[in-house]
Amino acid sequence: xxxxxxxxxxxxxxxxxxxxxxxxxxxxxxxxxxxxxxxxxxxxxxxxxxxxxxxxxxxxxxxxxxxxxxxxxxxxxxxxxxxxxxxxxxxxxxxxxxxxxxxxxxxxxxxxxxxxxxxxxxxxxxxxxxxxxxxxxxxxxxxxxxxxxxxxxxxxxxxxxxxxxxxxxxxxxxxxxxxxxxxxxxxxxxxxxxxxxxxxxxxxxxxxxxxxxxxxxxxxxxxxxxxxxxxxxxxxxxxxxxxxxxxxxxxxxxxxxxxxxxxxxxxxxxxxxxxxxxxxxxxxxxxxxxxxxxxxxxxxxxxxxxxxxxxxxxxxxxxxxxxxxxxxxxxxxxxxxxxxxxxxxxxxxxxxxxxxxxxxxxxxxxxxxxxxxxxxxxxxxxxxxx
Numbered sequence: 001x002x003x004x005x006x007x008x009x010x011x012x013x014x015x016x017x018x019x020x021x022x023x024x025x026x027x028x029x030x031x032x033x034x035x036x037x038x039x040x041x042x043x044x045x046x047x048x049x050x051x052x053x054x055x056x057x058x059x060x061x062x063x064x065x066x067x068x069x070x071x072x073x074x075x076x077x078x079x080x081x082x083x084x085x086x087x088x089x090x091x092x093x094x095x096x097x098x099x100x101x102x103x104x105x106x107x108x109x110x111x112x113x114x115x116x117x118x119x120x121x122x123x124x125x126x127x128x129x130x131x132x133x134x135x136x137x138x139x140x141x142x143x144x145x146x147x148x149x150x151x152x153x154x155x156x157x158x159x160x161x162x163x164x165x166x167x168x169x170x171x172x173x174x175x176x177x178x179x180x181x182x183x184x185x186x187x188x189x190x191x192x193x194x195x196x197x198x199x200x201x202x203x204x205x206x207x208x209x210x211x212x213x214x215x216x217x218x219x220x221x222x223x224x225x226x227x228x229x230x231x232x233x234x235x236x237x238x239x240x241x242x243x244x245x246x247x248x249x250x251x252x253x254x255x256x257x258x259x260x261x262x263x264x265x266x267x268x269x270x271x272x273x274x275x276x277x278x279x280x281x282x283x284x285x286x287x288x289x290x291x292x293x294x295x296x297x298x299x300x301x302x303x304x305x306x307x308x309x310x311x312x313x314x315x316x317x318x319x320x321x322x323x324x325x326x327x328x329x330x331x332x333x334x335x336x337x338x339x340x341x342x343x344x345x346x347x348x349x350x351x352x353x354x355x356x357x358x359x360x361x362x363x364x365x366x367x368x369x370x371x372x373x374x375x376x377x378x379x380x381x382x383x384x385x386x
Contacts, residue, residue: 015159022155025219026227030238048072049144053082076341081187105129110164118217125160135178143186151182151199162210177273178203240289291371310372315367
């Protein structure tokens with residue numbers, strides 16, 4: 001791969017955000033004005049999960065309970081979920097190398113779409129495999145979150161394909177003869193398609209999608225980008241300051257409050273339900289945006305009428321490594337082994353362990369910060385402090 005000059009990080013059109021700037025050109029200019037919190041419990045967990053699978057592909061195995069570089073522990077769930085990803089990558093690579101022993105694969109390698117998509121476009125796919133002899137490309141994306149992500153016409157993966165072809169010197173004309181497999185591995189989303197999803201398509205179809213994405217990139221970098229609401233708003237950090245999103249969510253609230261006649265015919269039921277579900281997503285995203293803005297104001301010393309800062313109480317867990325929990329059970333002639341993890345603190349109490357002893361070895365960690373209604377006693381009791 002050639003060494004390429006890297007643009008200013010603040011100006012990069014990132015593939016991980018292609019779903020947003022590819023549909024809403026204004027999001028690229030707005031998001032830097034509303035930076036998102038990079039240290040939430042969910043983000044730390046996701047970073048650690050990605051670290052585990054990446055290290056395993058490099059042949060470096062990290063046991064359960066060891067800490068990832070960001071300080072988050074590697075959990076048994078990460079190991080179990082990561083197995084789905086690792087199995088698919090290794091099986092596909094083995095099949096590819098049976099046909100082409102020279103096939104190669106790359107883990108978190110930087111690729112560039114400076115000519116194909118935009119001079120400020122580059123990113124790092126989780127994993128991809130190339131066979132020049134068979135003219136085949138496989139791109140994997142590991143999603144540890146819960147929100148459903150499909151591989152079909154996925155803009156992030158489309159961006160990666162364009163970048164990979166450019167980085168490895170595969171011209172547009174040559175790419176038309178390639179086959180492409182886009183794969184999303186999402187163990188914690190329970191969808192009828194299953195956790196391992198793939199879209200096998202042709203380089204010719206991908207070339208058209210890459211061309212469309214290049215046009216969207218030019219629009220995102222133009223002097224007059226525009227905003228467009230849609231499902232991508234839920235992940236946009238700028239939604240709390242986006243005029244189009246504010247107006248769209250307000251309109252959605254009006255629609256949600258309209259009187260709906262009874263005895264709708266099937267066609268009307270389908271249309272109305274489809275419309276209201278989309279409206280509900282817009283309202284939910286707007287609530288999330290206002291919560292983020294409110295949390296930022298409170299953290300900086302301000303106040304928000306009717307609301308206060310709270311923290312979700314996390315699920316009770318052991319504060320000591322699994323080996324110590326096993327030893328604790330052995331000391332009281334109790335079997336706390338539920339391989340590869342110990343039983344939960346609640347289960348230990350049910351087995352007869354004194355609650356005071358459990359309290360010494362277990363705790364409920366503070367979860368994510370939330371906005372709670374200041375005058376809602378019932379809601380307040382669900383939070384640790386506020």
